[in-house]
Amino acid sequence: MEAFIHQVTSGLATGGIYASVALALVMIYQATHHINFAQGEMATFATYIGWALIQAGLPYWVAFALTVAIGFIGGAAVQRIFLKPVEKAPVLTNVIVFIGLLVIFNSMSGWIFDHTIKPFPSPFPTEGFLVTKYLGGHEIGSMLVTLVVLVAIYAFFRFTPLGLAMRAAAQNPDSAALVGIRVSWMLALGWGLAAAIGGIAGMMIAPVVFLDPNMMSGILLYGFAGALLGGIDNPWGAVIGGFVVGVLENLLGAYVIGTELKLSVALVLIVTILTIMPNGVFGKKVVTRV
């Protein structure tokens, strides 16, 4: 029983990371109706920037804030430079550009920071009043960070004029433009936010899996699975989906199929969700007119 509880809690901890990746994916999907395949690689690159800042001697939280800021600006810049020209292009063009970004960011991480696996510091204490034998300090800390991010995003979209403008631009770009919202810039803002969230997720997972250029590829897959499970147009659903996938992955890995096939769980999950309930558990049904 104790082992079971431990598996569930550590599943929740990794689930928190998946939830933030899923949240980042949903951000971009909501704003542009595209699935960003480069999300994981962009997050890894942001994490490398964070690592470099910490190596340069900055205190952790200063480096953290700087990384998030750089991630935000970088994400918005990527949208302006690489995706604006293909905003109205067919899906295939967009997917190819995303894949292009994926390999560019992946090789830049390896090129600039080299391929050796690096340890990444955790800002959270290993001892404390919340730390139990089930949950380490870092696990609790990263879950808290995920929740803070989630609440902040929710508040941003729900209560600020800018958040309202972004939602309007995503839902009905033409009408939004008519009332004076700069739709294209709202998309850039969405990309910036997603990249910033990805950077946070990267800095939270790096102490666990260690930093290397391919760090996020598996995590991205689980993030996808989580986002799809919850419904790719629903931020809350995506977060819940992320946690569920985290727990499911840990339990299946521990009791059913062993750790070697963990990634295949994500594959099966993705294909199953997409075929059986393409809108996810909390997603909206979309009806397309011919």
Next chain:
Amino acid sequence: MQTTSNVQSAGAAAAVSAPAAAEARYLGFTARQWGWVLGIVGGIALICAPFLMKNYRVFQLNLVMIYAVAVLGLNLLTGYGGQISLGHGAFYAVGAYTAAILMDRFGVPYWATLPIAAVLCLVLGYLMGFPALRLGGHYLALATFALALAVPQLLKYKGIEDWTGGVQGIVLMKPQPPFEFSLFGEKLSEDRWLYFFILFVTVIMFVLMWNLMRGRVGRAIVAIRDHPIAAAAMGVNLPVFKSATFGVSAAFTGVAGALGAIAVAFVAPDSFNVFLSITFLVGVVVGGLASIPGAIFGAIFIQYVPNIADQISKSAPWAVYGVFLILLMYLMPTGVMGMLRLLAARLKR
């Protein structure tokens, strides 16, 4: 020449334009005769080529032809069919492992593994095509992307280690040439023999694809890509055609995988990672979407450009790939073949 044909067409209205075009001569040959000349010269060049270069270069040429078949398969699905697959490395891996296991464990001759790999991949691709029916655009890309990411793990799975050799993979022997032969003082080595074998298979695969695409089936596939509803209204059976496209595309890539296992004489899980699938996509985009000859240009690109870029840095090939992918999408979305067609059209005017 231009003036005479103008005069003619002015004099005799529409009657002459067709025969005049047919008899147009370039340097004394008609277009058809030029086709024969080029074909014969090209054929001789293809036969002599492996004897004029080192074994390693022949090996590289073999890989180019193998990639061309794989890219051709993906192009059927993505270029003609409009279905995005980021997971064709999986079918390449299945083909490669089928060939390797059959040769290693069952002593099947190398040439006999190709049809088996093709049939297996056809079935697997057809089955993968079923969920693909319900997934459009991004979602299909996502599902196949997940497939590509999961492949190395599946191949390392302990339960099938007796067959796949686990992380170590399978080491094979290159097939011996069946007879002694030499040209220009170079012996018919294993790689050179494989060159002719792979060339033979590649030509067959290209002819097959050519025939598939120019007939009713090819038109149906393109119609589904361009307007599924209209295609269905015209009597095209969408589910069958889409799954079958997936299956045939997987079969082509599977044959390429089997050839790859024979030519490299080694298979291991980590060589079939997600970047292999991306490589094929790069080949399709560079060569030109929905173009059969484009597959050759795409294959040349993915074989030689990384070698050149490798000299800059270990990571450079992928950066170069990425930059090429994005630039091509902006500047030359129809790839090399599209550009050649454009040039030909300019020159004709």
